[in-house]
Amino acid sequence: xxxxxxxxxISIGLSCLRAHTAIGPLSLVQFYNIAxxxxxxxxxxxxxxxxxGGYAALQDxxxxxxxxxxxxxxxxxxxxxAIVFALIKLFFLAGNMAVAKRLIALTESARxxxxxSLHETSIRNENA
Numbered sequence: 001x002x003x004x005x006x007x008x009x010i011s012i013g014l015s016c017l018r019a020h021t022a023i024g025p026l027s028l029v030q031f032y033n034i035a036x037x038x039x040x041x042x043x044x045x046x047x048x049x050x051x052x053g054g055y056a057a058l059q060d061x062x063x064x065x066x067x068x069x070x071x072x073x074x075x076x077x078x079x080x081x082a083i084v085f086a087l088i089k090l091f092f093l094a095g096n097m098a099v100a101k102r103l104i105a106l107t108e109s110a111r112x113x114x115x116x117s118l119h120e121t122s123i124r125n126e127n128a
Contacts (some may be wrong), residue, residue, distance in 0.1 A: 006094045010035070013087045016080075023080050024071045026110035028069040034102045035091070046101050046119065055108045075122065081110060082126040 014035055017028050046056050073081065084107055091100040109120060111127070118127040 006090045010087060010090050010094070013083050013090070016083055017087075020080060023077055023084065023124045024073070024113045026084070028080075028084075031103060031106060034099060034106065035087065036098060037102075046104060053112065056104050057108070058074055069113065071113045073121070078121055078122055078123045081118070082123040084110070085123070085126040095105045 014032060017032060020028050022028055049055050049057055084103075088100055088103045088107065091097075091103065114121075120126065121127075
């Protein structure tokens with residue numbers, strides 16, 4: 001029952017994002033495509049990069065492709081980011097680790113682009 005309800009929540013969350021194309025450097029089209037992917041056989045490995053403030057990356061991705069430009073997200077954009085973070089948690093809770101890991105790596109660009117640490121915003125719980 002929990003998985004069925006999380007799948008419903010994922011569907012609702014994705015439908016909220018479909019009206020938007022990006023959150024700062026984060027492509028919501030790419031996010032949506034990964035979330036809808038049926039390719040869950042191979043779960044990529046995540047690694048933590050401790051330099052440059054720390055961030056998550058896929059194991060086979062050695063590039064540091066983050067922009068140095070910082071963005072002040074407005075409340076509407078923070079709400080969209082909260083949906084993104086909640087969706088990642090739902091994929092994790094549903095056991096879909098392959099998608100969750102890819103989405104974590106993808107969303108790092110938006111998290112790192114915030115001028116204000118997301119832990120100091122209205123979406124601190126979703127970001128955690």
